[in-house]
Structures are given as structure tokens and as C-alpha cells.
Amino acid sequence: xxxxCRHLFAGGVFYLFKKYKSIxxxxxxxFLYNNKMYYLIKRIILSIPILxxxxxxxxxxxxxxxxxxxDLMTDMNVKxxxxxxxxxxxxxxxxxPIHIQYFDWIKRFVCFDFGDSFKDSRPARNKxxxxxxxxxxxxxxxxxxxxxxAIPLGIYSAVKKDSFIDKGITIILFISFSxxxxxLALIFMILFGVHLGYLPISGLxxxxxxxxxxxxxxxxxxxxxxxxxxxxxITSLAxxxxxxxxxxxxxxxxxxIKTAYAxxxxxxxxxxxxxxxxxxxxxxxxxxxxxxxxxxxxxxFETIFSYPGIGRLGYEAVMARDYPVVMGIxxxxxxxxxxxxxxxxxxxxxxDPRIKYK
Amino acid sequence: xxxxxxxxxxxxxxxxxxxxxxxxxxVLNDISFSLDCGNTLSIIGESGSGKTTLAKIxxxxxxxxxxxxxxxxxxxxxxxxxxxxxxxxxIFQNPYASFNPKLTIGVSLSQAFDGNEDxxxxxxxxxxxxxxxxxxxLDKYPHQFSGGQRQRIAIARALLKNPEILIADEPFASLDAxxxxxxMDIFLKIKKEEKTNIIFITHDxxxxxxxxxxxxxxxxxxxxRYDSVSNIDKxxxxxxVNELLAATYMTE
Numbered sequence: 292x293x294x295x296c297r298h299l300f301a302g303g304v305f306y307l308f309k310k311y312k313s314i315x316x317x318x319x320x321x322f323l324y325n326n327k328m329y330y331l332i333k334r335i336i337l338s339i340p341i342l343x344x345x346x347x348x349x350x351x352x353x354x355x356x357x358x359x360x361x362d363l364m365t366d367m368n369v370k371x372x373x374x375x376x377x378x379x380x381x382x383x384x385x386x387x388p389i390h391i392q393y394f395d396w397i398k399r400f401v402c403f404d405f406g407d408s409f410k411d412s413r414p415a416r417n418k419x420x421x422x423x424x425x426x427x428x429x430x431x432x433x434x435x436x437x438x439x440x441a442i443p444l445g446i447y448s449a450v451k452k453d454s455f456i457d458k459g460i461t462i463i464l465f466i467s468f469s470x471x472x473x474x475l476a477l478i479f480m481i482l483f484g485v486h487l488g489y490l491p492i493s494g495l496x497x498x499x500x501x502x503x504x505x506x507x508x509x510x511x512x513x514x515x516x517x518x519x520x521x522x523x524x525i526t527s528l529a530x531x532x533x534x535x536x537x538x539x540x541x542x543x544x545x546x547x548i549k550t551a552y553a554x555x556x557x558x559x560x561x562x563x564x565x566x567x568x569x570x571x572x573x574x575x576x577x578x579x580x581x582x583x584x585x586x587x588x589x590x591x592f593e594t595i596f597s598y599p600g601i602g603r604l605g606y607e608a609v610m611a612r613d614y615p616v617v618m619g620i621x622x623x624x625x626x627x628x629x630x631x632x633x634x635x636x637x638x639x640x641x642x643d644p645r646i647k648y649k
Numbered sequence: 650x651x652x653x654x655x656x657x658x659x660x661x662x663x664x665x666x667x668x669x670x671x672x673x674x675x676v677l678n679d680i681s682f683s684l685d686c687g688n689t690l691s692i693i694g695e696s697g698s699g700k701t702t703l704a705k706i707x708x709x710x711x712x713x714x715x716x717x718x719x720x721x722x723x724x725x726x727x728x729x730x731x732x733x734x735x736x737x738x739x740i741f742q743n744p745y746a747s748f749n750p751k752l753t754i755g756v757s758l759s760q761a762f763d764g765n766e767d768x769x770x771x772x773x774x775x776x777x778x779x780x781x782x783x784x785x786x787l788d789k790y791p792h793q794f795s796g797g798q799r800q801r802i803a804i805a806r807a808l809l810k811n812p813e814i815l816i817a818d819e820p821f822a823s824l825d826a827x828x829x830x831x832x833m834d835i836f837l838k839i840k841k842e843e844k845t846n847i848i849f850i851t852h853d854x855x856x857x858x859x860x861x862x863x864x865x866x867x868x869x870x871x872x873x874r875y876d877s878v879s880n881i882d883k884x885x886x887x888x889x890v891n892e893l894l895a896a897t898y899m900t901e
Binding site (some may be wrong): 453545546547549550551552553554555556557564565568569642643644645 | 664705708710730731733734735737738739741742743746747748749750751752760761763790792803806807810
């Protein structure tokens with residue numbers, strides 16, 4: 292009897308414990324389902340196959356290009372025999388079938404190891420992360436100035452639609468958009484660097500950067516950044532500005548703008564409080580998609596300005612058929628593009644109360 | 650005299666482009682009418698007859714090209730935006746587009762309120778009650794309401810300024826029959842209780858006959874008839890007016 296009671300009590304406790312546990316689990320699932328976290332997790336999981344697709348295409352396209360990484364090391368050296376070439380290919384694993392090479396790469400990639408550079412045998416990951424701060428600095432400054440100039444220009448153009456100033460802004464933006472960045476970079480280098488001598492034309496620091504005071508370091512860094520940032524900003528202004536203008540024009544036609552005027556608000560209040568917030572919504576996508584650009588860098592003007600960023604590293608790696616570095620940069624850019632998309636989608640829910648994700 | 654409009658003309662111009670010359674459309678031609686205090690005027694006509702343009706001119710949302718428009722004996726051009734908002738308020742055709750989608754109803758209504766801050770909550774509550782809504786809607790966004798509810802909120806928003814003139818631009822256009830009846834009742838209530846002068850723009854001649862004292866019939870931007878409801882009802886000599894009335898009876 293005593294034992295029976297004990298069993299009954301233990302059974303009851305076990306039942307209550309299980310019930311309590313299941314309530315806890317349900318609560319957690321409910322929280323996840325009703326939260327943006329659920330959407331975020333779903334999107335991240337769905338991004339994994341896309342990422343693998345991107346790596347497969349990049350890997351195979353890269354291997355289809357003519358020439359092998361070992362050619363650069365061996366072709367110019369007449370003493371290298373065919374056996375030596377083969378041994379070198381075996382060393383880098385280039386003799387294996389392409390799909391085996393891909394699986395080897397994937398195995399390493401899962402552990403965040405992009406392999407060693409063929410050029411100097413240093414880990415590709417280290418080479419990429421060394422160049423990362425310079426590229427982030429350049430591109431975030433560019434993005435900041437692009438937003439600072441393009442958005443007000445777009446707003447002004449829309450508010451003063453068809454005026455002389457609007458037409459002037461449109462013409463200038465189309466010219467800046469049409470100018471090739473490498474040409475503008477070269478013109479600026481000749482003008483400000485060679486003829487006028489105001490600004491340095493390459494690199495990120497001067498030779499004596501290490502001996503400078505903090506203020507001088509800042510000044511030196513700024514001087515080196517002026518030309519690359521200016522070229523980047525001038526050639527990229529048009530897109531954001533035209534998007535802002537067309538977004539504003541759409542919003543300014545809406546009845547709620549007329550309602551705002553009817554409420555007695557002045558033009559400044561109507562534009563800032565009512566029009567701008569709605570017109571800037573599509574810009575979230577553009578800014579979200581420019582996140583990978585922050586890291587990916589620009590291959591062209593980083594190379595022209597000899598800027599020690601990811602863009603120049605990528606260019607050098609492509610030229611040298613340095614597969615691990617090229618794959619590392621491509622994968623990093625792909626991850627950031629996918630993340631940029633997710634961030635833009637999440638930001639939409641905060642910016643627009645009409646949007647809800649499930 | 651509350652409103653006096655004489656020889657109002659409005660021309661819309663299309664933009665010239667490489668392929669097209671600038672074109673001009675006479676939207677309003679020589680429009681003259683007046684509205685006395687306590688009266689309700691209906692502006693009726695077919696689509697494209699210039700009703701909404703005239704409404705926008707009356708609420709100074711767009712300028713007119715020539716003519717004279719006075720409210721309370723003062724030229725409309727000499728009103729400040731704030732003065733005008735306290736005199737004329739407009740309710741738009743599309744209830745889905747007349748609220749900023751990013752602002753809660755509470756914020757939208759607060760922006761429209763002009764009086765003493767201490768009374769704000771009470772006044773907003775009263776106006777919402779007048780249109781048959783509760784105070785608990787203030788934290789919600791416009792997309793969370795039906796078309797009929799939004800139109801009621803739009804009416805409450807317009808009444809918050811206690812305007813002398815309320816212009817309702819086809820307030821039933823995108824509503825179902827039940828919502829139309831409810832909104833019509835609200836207008837009749839406003840006319841009776843708030844003593845607001847209403848300018849009612851509609852396709853619906855029957856509704857116009859029910860609510861108005863005077864009717865202005867527009868055709869292709871010109872005044873086809875401007876008379877009291879009783880005279881229009883009695884005098885059936887005008888072919889276009891008869892056509893409009895016949896169209897109403899057919900729909901009934």
C-alpha cells in the first residue's frame with residue numbers, strides 16, 4: 292500500500308513535470324512563430340542551398356578558365372620538367388577530378404578554412420581579413436557620402452520637379468553616371484595628384500605614417516582617401532538620387548500628402564514627416580544590397596589607386612589563378628549579399644507597419 | 650456670403666517632350682456660384698467634368714488660372730495655410746490613400762488638432778464618437794481598418810479643425826452599399842448637429858438631392874445648371890439634367 296502510494300505520487304509528479312515541460316516547449320515555439328526570429332531563422336536556413344549553388348558555379352567557372360595556377364610558377368622557368376610540374380599540381384591537389392577538388396574545398400570551408408594561397412602559401416582567410424578594414428573604411432565612407440548627397444538631391448529634384456534646377460541636377464547626374472570610374476580616377480590622379488600636387492595618388496598611408504602623431508595620421512589617412520572616395524561617390528550618386536526622386540514623386544501625388552497640407556502643415560513639415568518616410572522605403576533595398584559592396588570592394592579603382600583592399604587582392608588573385616583567395620572573396624561576397632537581403636527584409640518590417648512576415 | 654466664386658478658369662498643361670508639344674486642357678471654364686451660411690451645396694456631373702478640380706481649388710490645394718474666389722469676403726489667396734485649414738477641410742475620394750500608412754490613427758488625428766492640448770483627447774474622442782467609432786482605434790494603423798471605417802476616420806479628422814466648410818469629394822466612391830448609407834447618415838448628422846456647411850461632390854444625384862439646398866451641375870468643365878434642389882426637381886426642361894436624373898432613377 293505504502294509502495295503503491297509512492298508510485299502513484301511519483302507518477303503524478305512525472306506527469307506534471309512532462310506537462311509543464313510540454314507547456315514550456317509550446318510557449319517557446321509560439322514565441323518563435325510569432326516573432327521575427329522565426330522568419331530570420333527560416334530565411335537563414337533557406338539561404339544555405341543558395342550559398343552552395345553560388346560556390347558550385349564560382350568554383351566550376353573558375354576552373355574552366357584557361358591556364359592553371361602552376362603555369363605562372365613553371366612556364367617562365369625552362370629548368371622545370373614535366374614531372375616537376377605534375378608534382379606541383381599534386382601538391383596543390385589540382386590533379387584530382389574537379390568534383391573531388393570541390394568537395395575538398397567544401398570540407399575546409401565548413402570549418403571556415405579557405406585553404407592556403409597558391410601565391411605565398413599563407414592562409415587565404417588571413418590574407419582576406421588583413422585587407423578587410425581598408426575596404427570597409429573606403430566603402431562605408433563612400434556609402435555615407437552617397438546617402439548624404441544623393442538623398443537630398445533626389446528630394447530637391449522631386450519637390451522642384453521640371454524646374455531649371457531639377458533639369459540641371461538630372462543632366463549632371465547622368466553625366467556622372469555615364470563616366471567610367473577608371474577614366475575619372477585617372478583624370479583626378481593627373482589633375483589633383485600630378486599637376487596640382489594636392490593629393491596622394493595611391494596607397495592608404497605615407498611612408499612615414501608610423502612616426503606621425505595621431506592628428507597627422509588622421510590627416511594623412513584622410514588625404515589618401517579623398518580621391519578614391521570622390522570617384523566612388525561621383526560615379527554612384529545617380530542611382531540613389533534617381534530612386535529617391537521617383538519615390539518622392541510617387542508619394543507627393545498621394546492623397547495623404549494633400550491631407551497633410553489640408554491639416555495646415557507647412558511644406559517642410561509635409562515633406563519631412565509625411566513624404567520622406569514613405570519615399571525612402573525602396574531605398575532600404577538599395578542600401579541593404581550595398582552591404583556586400585562594403586566588403587567586396589571595387590576591383591577597378593582599388594587597383595588603379597593601388598589601394599590595399601579586398602578589390603585589389605581579388606584582382607591580383609584572379610590574375611595569378613590563386614583559387615583559394617578567389618573562392619574566399621567570392622564566398623564572403625555571396626554570404627554578405629544574402630545577409631544584405633535578409634537585413635533589408637527585416638528593416639522593412641520596422642519601416643512599414645503594413646509588412647508582416649510569416 | 651460664405652463662398653463667392655466668379656468666372657473661375659483652370660487649365661491643365663501636359664509636359665512638352667521630344668515627340669509631343671505642350672498641350673492645354675480647359676478643365677474649368679467660367680465657373681460662378683455662391684454658397685450662403687447654413688446651406689449645403691452639391692456639385693454633380695460625369696467623370697472628367699471638373700468636380701474634383703473645383704474641390705481642390707476651393708480648398709486651395711491647387712491654384713486657379715483666372716477668376717475670383719472669396720471665402721467670408723476674403724480672397725482665398727490671402728489666407729495662410731493654417732487659416733485655410735481652420736476654414737475649409739476636404740475629405741478625399743479614396744479612403745485607402747488619405748492616411749499616411751506609417752502613422753497611427755492617433756498621430757494622424759493629433760496632427761490635425763489645433764486647439765488647447767489639454768482638451769485634445771476629449772475632442773478627438775468626441776469626434777470619433779460622432780462618426781460612430783471608439784477611442785481604442787488610436788493605436789492602430791490605417792491598413793487595419795476597412796474602407797468605410799477609414800472614411801469615418803477621415804471625416805473625424807476633418808471635423809477636428811471645426812471648419813466652416815467641409816468638402817466631401819465623392820466620399821462613397823469606393824464603398825459598399827451598407828457603408829455608403831452609414832456615411833450618408835453621418836453627413837446628415839454633421840449638417841444637423843455641427844452646423845457645418847457641406848460641399849458635397851458626387852455622381853449620385855439622389856444623394857445630392859437628399860442632402861443639399863443647392864446643386865451645381867458641371868458638364869465638360871462648364872456650369873450646366875446651378876439652382877436650388879426644389880427648382881431642379883420642378884423644372885425638367887434641361888435635357889442634360891433630365892439625363893442625369895434619369896440615370897439615377899434607373900439605378901434605383
